[in-house]
Amino acid sequence: MKFETLAIHAGQGPDPAYGAVMSPIYQTSTFAFQDYNQPGPFDYTRSGNPTRKQLEDCLAALEGGKFGYVFATGMAASATLLSMFNAGDHLIIHDDLYGGTYRLLVSVLAPKGMEVEFVNLRDLDALRAAIKPNTKGIWTETPTNPLMNLLDLSAIAEIAKPKGIVTFCDNTFLSPFYQRPLDLGIDIVMHSTTKYINGHSDVVAGAAITNDPELSDKIKMLQNAMGTAQAPFDCFLTMRGVKTLPVRMERHNSNALAIAHWLEAHPKVTQVLHPGLESHPQHELAKRQMSGYGGTFSFRVTDGEVAKHLLTHLKIFVLAESLGGVESLIEQPWTMTHLSMPEDVRRKLTLTEDLIRISVGIEHVDDLIADLEEAIK
Structure with missing residues (x-):
């Protein structure tokens, strides 16, 4: 089956x-x-x-x-x-x-x-x-x-x-x-x-x-x-x-990839870490090993202050840990999901203040992009 x-x-x-x-x-x-x-x-x-x-x-x-x-x-x-x-x-x-x-x-x-x-x-x-x-x-x-x-x-x-x-x-x-x-x-x-x-x-x-x-x-x-x-x-x-995993994953995947392409062109975004992008250093491995890319990825902004403004001025994306729900979430690993790691370990791994992790939900992608555009200042 x-x-x-x-x-x-x-x-x-x-x-x-x-x-x-x-x-x-x-x-x-x-x-x-x-x-x-x-x-x-x-x-x-x-x-x-x-x-x-x-x-x-x-x-x-x-x-x-x-x-x-x-x-x-x-x-x-x-x-x-x-x-x-x-x-x-x-x-x-x-x-x-x-x-x-x-x-x-x-x-x-x-x-x-x-x-x-x-x-x-x-x-x-x-x-x-x-x-x-x-x-x-x-x-x-x-x-x-x-x-x-x-x-x-x-x-x-x-x-x-x-x-x-x-x-x-x-x-x-x-x-x-x-x-x-x-x-x-x-x-x-x-x-x-x-x-x-x-x-x-x-x-x-x-x-x-x-x-x-x-x-x-x-x-x-x-x-x-x-x-x-x-x-x-x-x-x-x-x-x-x-029971709805397949249909949800298809929407997560398409929404996230569209947002990743949009972020890649934004002047305040310095890097987008999404394996579905050709800019990802392991894009060929992704195509060989995976049949899609999911709805979670990370990106870097120009500095910690831009990150703080983004995280505190969103209306649809919720500032919260976790991922994979129908709703869109956003978080800063430096202060949230990876805070339990010592600071020197986080910095060695480049889990720094400019890094944002995003879990793209199944809302309409145009609304999600508009929300991000308003918040990245």
């Missing part, structure tokens, strides 16, 4: 109890055993729930995976996956990544004895040089948040697989509609489903999908043991959102 059909039907047949066409919310903590010492398909919602199972099956199908798991937040997904590793294990992390993931790695996992090394994974020779005998995982984002750098997932997977290193890709920015890392050889793909997959800014949630049965068993055990699973009502909301 095509993606648009899977988004509506995968894992979501009529409910067997009463034939409900839309998946019902099994808002229950526990399930009756069928007989002495004989549970049914579900026994306790932390371990499994019919509403959650339908969402997990749907997301797995959309990513081209066999096993899907959903979590209470995107960070709960990341924390659960990283709990597969132990003290002494070496993890290679792309050096340009979401600030919350950086904080988890540096402030929580590294003090517990995991060896965390940040590497520019656009440089495949640097990746090869960083691998050690105790290297157990390679963690990627592509496009990266917020600098929109791209990583060659096929090449990274080819380096990692012969060495038995588990590869991860955060696919939040593109959703499976525009990028499928499992098809490119990545072992585990994850999402903050808060973003495009849910798409309505009313849920926080996460997901992980894999094709590997052994990795699946580890994720399932950790999800249950750590209690990080997504609640049934939030699963219902996410499943409702995912």
Whole structure:
């Protein structure tokens, strides 16, 4: 089946109890055993729930995976996956990544004895040089948040697989509609489903999908043991959102690309970081690896004062963290999403005051451009 059909039907047949066409919310903590010492398909919602199972099956199908798991937040997904590793294990992390993931790695996992090394994974020779005998995982984002750098997932997977290193890709920015890392050889793909997959800014949630049965068993055990699973009502909301993912992504994509072209011609904009533009240094990789560009990108203005004026004089764009909702959002990574990074790290990565990240919604593009034009002074 095509993606648009899977988004509506995968894992979501009529409910067997009463034939409900839309998946019902099994808002229950526990399930009756069928007989002495004989549970049914579900026994306790932390371990499994019919509403959650339908969402997990749907997301797995959309990513081209066999096993899907959903979590209470995107960070709960990341924390659960990283709990597969132990003290002494070496993890290679792309050096340009979401600030919350950086904080988890540096402030929580590294003090517990995991060896965390940040590497520019656009440089495949640097990746090869960083691998050690105790290297157990390679963690990627592509496009990266917020600098929109791209990583060659096929090449990274080819380096990692012969060495038995588990590869991860955060696919939040593109959703499976525009990028499928499992098809490119990545072992585990994850999402903050808060973003495009849910798409309505009313849920926080996460997901992980894999094709590997052994990795699946580890994720399932950790999800249950750590209690990080997504609640049934939030699963219902996410499943409702995912049904319109294809049509939303098409509008996000077209709106964002039009705005990126408009910004590129503005005298107060010094750089537009959008992989769909020919000016992006990895535009050819984008065309090879992705089928579209999503709705989130970044740009630089002439200085911090221009950025401040822009952020405080918009009427349609909302100054807020997060991304991927139907509404347009705008933020400054320096003071918002990446504030948890030390200042010297932010400056080294060029996450400076002139950088703006924009999440383009599905409003009419002419209204969005007019809003930006009025605010950039």
